[in-house]
Amino acid sequence: xxSLPPAVQVxxxxxxxxxxxxxxxxxxxxxNGGCVALLGGNGAGKTTTLSILLGLLVPDEGTVEVLxxxxxxxxxxxxNRINFSSPYVDLPHxxxxxxxxxxxxxxxxxxxxxxxxxxxxxxxxxxxHLDKPTGRLSSGQRTRVxxxxxxxxxxxxxxxxxxxxxxxxxxxxxxxxxxxxxxxxSGAAMLIASHNMAEVERLxxxxxxLKQGKIVEAGTPKxxxxxxxxxxxxxxxxxxxxxxxxxx
Amino acid sequence: MKSTPAQRIGALxxxxxxxxxxxxxxxxxxxxxxxVNMLVWGLVSQFLAESSNWVARSGGVFIGxxxxxxxxxxxxxxxxxxxxxxMWSRNLGxxxxxxxxxxxxxxxxxxxxxxxxxxxxxxxxLLAIPFFDFSIFKLGWPLLAFYANLLFFGGVMGLGxxxxxxxxxxxxxxxxxxxxxxxxxISCVYYxxxxxxxxxxxxxxxxxxxxxxxxxxxxxxxxxxxIGHFLAALGLNVLYAAGATILFLSVFQVARxxxxxxxxxE
Numbered sequence: 019x020x021s022l023p024p025a026v027q028v029x030x031x032x033x034x035x036x037x038x039x040x041x042x043x044x045x046x047x048x049x050n051g052g053c054v055a056l057l058g059g060n061g062a063g064k065t066t067t068l069s070i071l072l073g074l075l076v077p078d079e080g081t082v083e084v085l086x087x088x089x090x091x092x093x094x095x096x097x098n099r100i101n102f103s104s105p106y107v108d109l110p111h112x113x114x115x116x117x118x119x120x121x122x123x124x125x126x127x128x129x130x131x132x133x134x135x136x137x138x139x140x141x142x143x144x145x146x147h148l149d150k151p152t153g154r155l156s157s158g159q160r161t162r163v164x165x166x167x168x169x170x171x172x173x174x175x176x177x178x179x180x181x182x183x184x185x186x187x188x189x190x191x192x193x194x195x196x197x198x199x200x201x202x203x204s205g206a207a208m209l210i211a212s213h214n215m216a217e218v219e220r221l222x223x224x225x226x227x228l229k230q231g232k233i234v235e236a237g238t239p240k241x242x243x244x245x246x247x248x249x250x251x252x253x254x255x256x257x258x259x260x261x262x263x264x265x266x
Numbered sequence: 267m268k269s270t271p272a273q274r275i276g277a278l279x280x281x282x283x284x285x286x287x288x289x290x291x292x293x294x295x296x297x298x299x300x301x302v303n304m305l306v307w308g309l310v311s312q313f314l315a316e317s318s319n320w321v322a323r324s325g326g327v328f329i330g331x332x333x334x335x336x337x338x339x340x341x342x343x344x345x346x347x348x349x350x351x352x353m354w355s356r357n358l359g360x361x362x363x364x365x366x367x368x369x370x371x372x373x374x375x376x377x378x379x380x381x382x383x384x385x386x387x388x389x390x391x392l393l394a395i396p397f398f399d400f401s402i403f404k405l406g407w408p409l410l411a412f413y414a415n416l417l418f419f420g421g422v423m424g425l426g427x428x429x430x431x432x433x434x435x436x437x438x439x440x441x442x443x444x445x446x447x448x449x450x451x452i453s454c455v456y457y458x459x460x461x462x463x464x465x466x467x468x469x470x471x472x473x474x475x476x477x478x479x480x481x482x483x484x485x486x487x488x489x490x491x492x493i494g495h496f497l498a499a500l501g502l503n504v505l506y507a508a509g510a511t512i513l514f515l516s517v518f519q520v521a522r523x524x525x526x527x528x529x530x531x532e
Contacts, residue, residue: 035525066525072363074527076519097365098268106528107359110281110351117284124277125364127269151288167360171267 023086025050025175025207026071031080033066033231040066041077042231048175053201053208055218057251058228059259064211065106067228068177071209072102085174096175098126103161103168104179111153115144115163118152119170126171138166141196157184165193169200176201178210182217194220215252225251227258234258271373274366278374279381282348296386300336304390307332308398326400327486328456333391333402334416334482335455338475339446340386341420342427344379346442349428353436359528368518372425372511379421408491412478415499419474420446422503425510429517432526454479474499474506 026048033041041063048054056064069075070082073093082089087096109118116135123131139145142162147155152163161184168176181197182190194217201208212218218225219239227235227242235242235258239251246254269277286292311328349371352358361371395401402409427441452466453475462470470476481495521527 065528069525069528074359074362074522075525076522094365094367097363100363102363104359104528106356108356109360110285110355110357112288112355113281113284114288117281121277121281121284122360122364124280125269125274125361125366127267127273127365129267 022050023083024048025052025085026054026209027081027083028067028071029081031067031070031082032078033063033070033075034078039231041070043080044226044228044231044233045080046226046233046236048207048209049223050207051201051205052224053210053222055222055225056209056211056228057213057215057218057225057255058211062228063231064228065104065179066231068102068104068179068209068211071177072100073097098171099173100175100177101168101171101173102177102179103164103181105161105183106179109152109160109163109167112151114149115139115152115155116148118163119167122167122170128170134170135166138169142166143192158186158189161185162189162193165197172204172206174206176206176208178208178212180212180214181210182212182214190214190217197221215250215255219251227255229259269365271367271370274364274370275374275377278361278366278371279377282351282378282381285351293385296340296382297389300333300340300387300390301393303332303336304329304394305397308394308400312398326394326398326402327483329394329398329400330402330405330482330486331455331479333387333394334412334478335450335453336387336390337383337413337416338420338423338449338453340383341379341417342423342446343420343442344382345375345421345424346427346431347382348375348378349424350431350436350439350442353431353439362527368515369511372514375424375428376421379424380417383417383420405485408481408485408496411491411496412482415474415478415496415503418503418507419478419499422506422510423449425507425514429510429514432514432521433517435526449473449475452476458483471498472502474502477502 024047029045031041031044056067058064066075070077071084071089073089076090085096085099119135120131123135128134139148142165144159144162144166147159152160155163165181182193185193198221210221222239224238225242226233237245242254243251246257248254248257307328352361391402423446427445430441431438452462452470453473454462454470459467459470459476459480477495477499481492484490484492
């Protein structure tokens, strides 16, 4: 019996913008069905890493395999099996929610797009807003629409950049619950970049803390808390960020 | 679950159809300038025809030229605006994490250009019949040849502009409206190529548009379809289309190296 390759396998990844090392020789993997979180301050390299994994950015060095395919050379082979949501991209504001989701359903070649859209809209609590222009929704509603779009193709790998960034605590909790349920049901892998430590503790099996483009800490949320003798992941994060010796 | 290239191109065309369906000012705007241009040049032609034997003999050459110039202009704008819409709405990152390929985006933009141009020009062409007793449709099949060549060349220009906008950002967006006008003097839209200084003429002949407008004058004034001009325009279009596609795909690779696909929008 041959074992499946990990959902994500990154080896020695480097990306520079001018003289700045946005990502500096990082290696990690996301197991099938697992959830890994990328933590780090602003400019730590989280979004750059996600962009490379999505094939939107080409690394200077290193290898990236997503669902067993080389993402630099053969991204087209897996793009129908992955999806993402990020506050750095948007959906056209003048199109209604239904129109936006229909366009993406067709791009992914969904057989029963209408039913899928209705079902996701129901799940994410935007069914009443399906025929409203996306630009007229609140930022929280837009985030939920973006998540619905990210799940349209029922991806094997979901990449999320700050998935609950603009949500109130109640909606954020609701979204996390939904993501947990979806992952348990689908068996998909997730990679999350987040500033929200409570979110990471709840959703992620393991976390990588990035600092100046390097992975400075890695482990399960529990093991990180124990290793640093702190009460929670937020305290671990602050400790790591403020320790000058922890740079590589 | 896997989409075909035709499905993905269709999805993008649908995206723009949704955009227009929800905004009648956009549809009106497409037809507005071609119609105003046609009216102005129709009246100028009527005035000049009284004092110029050449204009009187040329029967609608100005109106025909202005309509076809708008095909070139709208063809360029159709592609460039389809691309700019994705940048304005910060949608490029989303699109390229779907199975959409860059060449399919190019194909969708060309289809949009065809639709936008046809919707924009048709009212002006129809109104010219009752207003000035000039029907460009009387040209018959040659009209299709002129239309296709200009639309295609406009699309190629739009693709070039889109490449520059992708590379240099939205600061370059005004090129969508202005760059094409640099070609107007040497495309000889309203006058024969012999009017140009001798040293400029080789440059003019290198443009498909010049061949189309020379061909239009031959058709309207001498009643003949010049196959030579048609083939020259076609050949040049193929050449420029290949160049513009290579440019766009190269810039797309540069965008992937520099992270430009995410850092777009206003």
